[in-house]
């Protein structure tokens with residue numbers, strides 16, 4: 001049985017898992033200030049778990065193109081209190097960060113079960129911090145950095161290049177003594193890719209897993225590629241395309257699906273699973 005060693009938890013990857021997105025950035029909650037933001041985060045976390053989320057992904061730095069710079073101190077002031085608040089909910093907590101010092105401080109709270117790094121542990125010291133922990137690690141591909149990555153993304157064969165990058169990053173982790181059962185890889189939809197690149201990666205998602213040698217985490221929910229296809233400018237109005245994208249990813253072997261809309265995605269995957277088991 002395919003499993004993921006995930007900090008305090010061992011997750012069964014025999015069915016696709018739903019990762020609920022919990023942004024703890026000021027613009028993602030009512031402007032009630034820090035205390036209310038924490039209460040909001042706890043309420044949102046409990047709601048997503050009640051809707052069937054298997055993992056919660058906590059992020060303090062929006063990686064949206066053009067997002068304002070967030071200092072490590074500011075990022076930690078957002079995510080550390082949230083991780084402490086959510087630690088004992090009984091669900092695996094994922095930390096969406098690309099900074100080694102944020103990983104280090106968060107892991108010291110014994111509240112991080114999965115390190116979700118959009119820069120695949122490239123930050124100075126990140127690989128060492130991860131290797132010294134028991135957390136699972138998601139290695140994501142991106143081309144360039146959030147403020148410039150969508151200017152002119154260019155690849156030869158995007159699938160081969162993304163998969164080879166992820167294979168190299170995974171091998172670095174193995175060489176550092178990290179067990180393969182702790183690794184996830186992610187093609188990074190929307191991170192330095194055109195619509196054509198994103199569609200090729202989704203169509204050939206199974207190749208990414210085969211080449212990289214680790215189970216897949218994918219994030220398609222509400223992304224601009226879905227906006228481009230549907231003409232829907234408002235991300236929160238892209239539910240249909242987001243659920244359809246989750247199913248397409250599930251058909252192609254995705255092990256963890258990162259979403260805003262947990263209930264709708266869980267329902268779709270329950271149907272998908274029922275058909276496979278019937």
Ligand SMILES: Nc1nc2[nH]c(S[C@@H](C(=O)O)c3ccccc3)nc2c(=O)[nH]1
Nearest residue numbers: 063064065116138140186188189190219
């Ligand atoms: N592992 C993993 N982590 C992630 N964090 C995010 S931020 C995303 C958003 O809109 O949610 C986003 C994408 C592109 C630009 C800005 C913000 N996307 C992923 C993903 O695709 N995979």
